[in-house]
Amino acid sequence: MRLSSPIYALKRQAKLLARDNDIRLHAALNQIATKEGFNDWSHLASSHSKATPAKEIMSQFNPGDMMLIGARPGHGKTLLGLELTALAEKNNRAGYVFSLDYNEADVWDRFEKLGFDPKEHNRSIVVDTSDDICAAHIIERISNAPDRAFAVVDYMQLLDQKRSNPPLDEQVRALKRFATERGAIVVVISQIDRAFELTSTDMPSIEDIRLPNPVDLSLFDKRCFLNDGQVQLATAA
Structure with a gap:
């Protein structure tokens, strides 16, 4: 599954989301991952760590x-x-x-x-x-x-x-x-x-x-x- 942005850009989006909505970073990462079609951030990260x-x-x-x-x-x-x-x-x-x-x-x-x-x-x-x-x-x-x-x-x-x-x-x-x-x-x-x-x-x-x-x-x-x-x-x- 192709990401809408590189992982480093998605991490930055998550940090902004966490700051703007006063939520924990891991929760923001999971929200970003869900929008990308994954179950959570660990699912996204493992899927894209194998072959960049x-x-x-x-x-x-x-x-x-x-x-x-x-x-x-x-x-x-x-x-x-x-x-x-x-x-x-x-x-x-x-x-x-x-x-x-x-x-x-x-x-x-x-x-x-x-x-x-x-x-x-x-x-x-x-x-x-x-x-x-x-x-x-x-x-x-x-x-x-x-x-x-x-x-x-x-x-x-x-x-x-x-x-x-x-x-x-x-x-x-x-x-x-x-x-x-x-x-x-x-x-x-x-x-x-x-x-x-x-x-x-x-x-x-x-x-x-x-x-x-x-x-x-x-x-x-x-x-x-x-x-x-x-x-x-x-x-x-």
């Missing part, structure tokens, strides 16, 4: 893979990247988030929306929002990971915003080379050109990636696109 898009994607990664996640703003590409990072520990990987778009408080707020509690994890996720983020910076940080790294980069089009950084294509090649040599997994979040919204297609594709500077997109082993709650995963041809 992030878990399905994570199960298909191979050491050395580099994946591109593309979507228009507000369609969940950053949240998907963070959810994948939260799953890294279960795959014996050290999770890293490199964001040139959000500050650290914003990143942890989004982890909270996903229900991620750092206290429940043996390995802490590293969140880096430095203005110095580029391929060389990322590689330096994850080279010393205690386990093979799982790194999410948010987002590709900002990697060469500093004129002192190498061209974007050169940076993507460096990340792919590092991932291959070290067995790391690198997920790169990307913008989709706004012209996509004027098309009649349901899902963006590799042709819709916004490229202000050239990049060889064949360097990405996997591509994942999101739109209106749908997720589409494909391997490179």
Whole structure:
């Protein structure tokens, strides 16, 4: 059964419902679950904990893979990247988030929306929002990971915003080379050109990636696109 909203959004609805109606949170969660067609919240949670898009994607990664996640703003590409990072520990990987778009408080707020509690994890996720983020910076940080790294980069089009950084294509090649040599997994979040919204297609594709500077997109082993709650995963041809 498909939910009307992601679980993190339903949890937020329940918190507002509990506050506005002065009821306990568990009662509000049960009300939300009933509206979604489930007996109660535990029924909803158990039904949707088995196979989320992030878990399905994570199960298909191979050491050395580099994946591109593309979507228009507000369609969940950053949240998907963070959810994948939260799953890294279960795959014996050290999770890293490199964001040139959000500050650290914003990143942890989004982890909270996903229900991620750092206290429940043996390995802490590293969140880096430095203005110095580029391929060389990322590689330096994850080279010393205690386990093979799982790194999410948010987002590709900002990697060469500093004129002192190498061209974007050169940076993507460096990340792919590092991932291959070290067995790391690198997920790169990307913008989709706004012209996509004027098309009649349901899902963006590799042709819709916004490229202000050239990049060889064949360097990405996997591509994942999101739109209106749908997720589409494909391997490179």
